[in-house]
Amino acid sequence: MKIKDILSSVKKLAPEEFQCSWDNSGLQIAGTASEARKVAVALDPKPETVAQCLDWGAEVMVAHHPLYRKPVAPNAEGPYLDVLRRFLAAGAWLYSAHTSLDSRPDGPAFWLAEHLALENTRFLDVEHRFPALEVSFLPSRPLRRELAEQWAENPGVHAVSQTRAGEVRIICDRAAWPEIRGSVEFALQESQEYYVRELQSPALETGIGMVGDLPEAMPWQAFTEKVTSALNCRGWTECGPIADTISRVAFCGGSGGSLISSAARLGADVLVTGDVKYHPALEADIRVMDVGHFSLEEEMMRRFANELAESLDSVEVRFFEAEDPFSFHEK
Incomplete structure (x- = not known):
């Protein structure tokens, strides 16, 4: 299958115009291969994972996290130069579906909403609003x-x-x-000849994180068991006041500590996310479950790989699992 057709399918599942303004979703390394038989999907383009993907024979690798946020000179030994060398030697392509995937309204970033059967959902933080078009012709x-x-x-x-x-x-x-x-x-x-007019509504909204209602309120302990049963995590940390029962849930894959106030303002009893820092934890006005950056997004990319496989019927798509860089130790 031609590389351009593979990348076109990726962009349909993770539209680049959906990405956040600070992000670098999109093509990271342009290869020399014109066609591909194998496409690898992984959370991170770190050297060990890249080596596994290329050794498998992937001509295209789609990672969630970008290889870089801003242009970096390849003038120092390290993971960045290592990855560059591997891709250039193989003639393979590297693409990042980062916040372009995180923001897709019906995308795999919101898999926890499906697991919890959340209702009346909305974004925690709306990033873009794309008004519909009215097109007339005779x-x-x-x-x-x-x-x-x-x-x-x-x-x-x-x-x-x-x-x-x-x-x-x-x-x-x-x-x-x-x-x-x-x-x-x-x-x-x-x-x-078309007359095209931009409407105020309806409009497609994209954003980060989601909040919604559980079908039925749950005690805190039952809620944590429901969440962690679907996660590949060894444990979690908590902060903020605990509600007796959980009715409204917010979550954000990756780093969502900055959205604690938004979750509280939208009536959430709990926020499930990763990478919560000390001072936001001190100021948290709702309960926060920090289950780690890895666990939520590893499952997201597993589901994305399945989506991509369904859209690419003439190539083999394989998800490469990773390991959480954090480990938990009890005293």
């Missing part, structure tokens, strides 16, 4: 109802209609329009 002949229904079934389409004067109106998400336009012109076999 075809040379009336639109068949079957064709309008076919267009309406496309992902991202909100409505399709035609006025008595023959003008067709399509309301769709911005990202969906290029593909829909192709479908329109293929079906009508004629080019069109």
Whole structure:
């Protein structure tokens, strides 16, 4: 399969325009291979994992975390130069699906919401808002109802209609329009002049973290057992006041200590996240479970690998497991 088609599939699952402003999601290393038979997926592009992926024969590796945030000169020995050398020698490609994946509304970053069956969910922190488009055009002949229904079934389409004067109106998400336009012109076999207007609503929102309601309130102990049963973690740390029962849950994969106040403001009884620092812990006004950066995102990338495998039917996709860099010791 051509590399460009593989990367196109990755970008559909982790749209680069969804990433946070400070991030470096996207292509990290451009290889020389033009086609691939094997695609590796992993949490981190660290030298040991990269070696496993390339030894397996991967021509493309998709990691969650970027190789770098800002351009780095390859002038010093270390993990960064080691990874560069390995990829350049193999002619392989490295891509990062970082906050572009974290922010996808229906993406695997929100797998814990599915595990807990959360309802009435919303983002903890909205990063982007993409208003829908209203596209109007006047075809040379009336639109068949079957064709309008076919267009309406496309992902991202909100409505399709035609006025008595023959003008067709399509309301769709911005990202969906290029593909829909192709479908329109293929079906009508004629080019069109389009009037495109940005609407205030509906709009696609993307963001980091999620908050939602449990189907039923749970005692604290039962809640922790429910969460940790799905995590590959050896333990967790807690801070903040404990509620007698847990009804509303917030979570953020990776580092979510900065979102404690947002979770409390949105009515959460607990925030499940990783990398909570000392001073945010001192000031926490709700209970916080720090289960570690690794455990939430390792499971996310495992699920992402399954998604990618379903979208790439002519290549082999393999998830490479990692180990939590932290270990817990009891006194």
